[in-house]
Amino acid sequence: MNKRNLTGLLLAAAVILISCLIPGTEQLGAAGVRAIGLVAAFLILLIFEALPIIITCLIFVALLPLLGITDSFNAALSGFSNQVVFFILASFGIAEAFAKVPLTTRMLAFLLRKFGRNIRTILLSMMVCAAVLSSIVSNVPTCAIFMALGLKFLEFYDREEDRRRTGRAFMIAIPVASMIGGMITPAGSSINLLAISLLEQHAGTTITFVQWMAYGIPLTLVMLPAAWFLASLVFRPAEIDRQQVHSFLQKLEAEIPKKIQGAERKVLILTLVMLVLWIASSWVPSINVMVVAVLGCCAMFLPGIQVLDCRSFFREVSWDSFFLVGAVLSIGGAMVSSGVSAWITGLLPSARIPLPIFLGFITLLVFLLLVLIPVAPSLVTLMATPVISLCAAAGYSPALGMLILALAAGNCYLLPLDTVTLLTYGTGYYKMSDMPKCTVWLQLFMILAVSLLFPLILRLAPLG
Secondary structure, three states, X not given: XXXXXXXXXXXXXXXXXXXXXXXXXXXXXXXXXXXXXXXHHHHHHHHHOOOOHHHHHHHHHHHHHHOOOOOOHHHHOHHHHOHHHHHHHHHHHHHHHXXXXXXXXXXXXXXXXXXXXXXXXXXXXXXXXHHHHHOOOOHHHHHHHHXXXXXXXXXXXXXXXXXXXXXXXXHHHHHHHHHHHOOOOHHHOHXXXXXXXXXXXXXXXXXXXXXXXXXXXXXHHHHHHHHHHHHHHHHOOOOOXXXXXXXXXXXXXXXXXXXXXXXXXXXXXXXXXXXXXXXXXXXXXXXXXXXXXXXXXHHOOOOOOOOOOXXXXXXXXXXXXXXXXXXXXXXXXHHHHOXXXXXXXXXXXXXXXXXXXXXXXXXXXXXXXXHHOOOHHHHHHHHHHHHHHHHHHHOOOHHHHHHHHHHHHXXXXXXXXXXXXXXXXXXXXXXXXXXXXXXXXXXHHHHHHHHHHHHHHHHHOOOO
């Protein structure tokens, strides 16, 4: 254990101890204070990488009943029974199916043939592909797939300085594009489905698949070009000559059969069936988006299809992500039950606010809270009740507030502390301080885009 790890452990232990010594107030009880301390300690261990993520998650789930934040260990494990956790498992399976066939490489090669004139358009092509795939596959495995393609592309640079400069642009742009693409449909991110689930639980209403797309698609269409422009402007990837572009394209095309066949056709058909069912769920309430994803993943294993096998599936699943989301949902649920959400609700304004200002306020609030709680599922769970209350006080639909909460929380890239950004951060091409040079401007742009765009969409696609 190095000095950094030890520092993280000591800080986390100190925070938990202090939270146990602070008495509760009338507004926030002792259990709520301990819950806040536990979240702070949890984030410290993640940031300092003091322990393996899975071990950190198990320790903090066990601390919930030990510190009296939950009544029992069963209650502490409630996050792992959330349907979102199993959607994440299914997403990794679907992503592995895509990785086994050349669909994503075929799509990237097509875009490069059409638009791969220089390094900036190559970056754009990769970001567009990542965003499109992320609309139907969770952003974590999507980012993993395109990170591998990006690393393959960087091999064409001879000078180390050029490779590192370009790698910084690509390794930041790919997770950002994956998160932006995750806004397109509810299936694009587990955060979206979590928000819908919490909306149904707390407000008794929902957002249909098509309604979500009515807001997610336009926002993505303005956010993705902005992300590409900022990544190109701030990090200035090194140009390569046309011959190198042509060589990279030839290398990709050599891996792709000329015609779609066999396993690739099966994956394409199953994906289209899932997409049709997801869209149909807007009118057929009995169709559950997450159930469709789980069954679609299972279909990849069936005799006659057999695109996936259990060994490769278990190998490719990010168990860090699985345990992190389960633990975060458990801790977030404990914060709600211990009164932290109600306490936050009391701190928020309760007056009617003009719609553009209301939209911008919620988006800004989520981005500010992501600095303190940079784990989106935990933040969405914690803020669901306050946002729904804020909507009621302002006279707006709770579905609108939860939609914005999910979309803003899904763009958790101010610092590389989210599961998606941590994938590329591990490549070593950029430092933690590099990401905000680009992403802080992107988050400010999103606040403006939501404030101006959503009032127009609301007239055409009202939310219940």
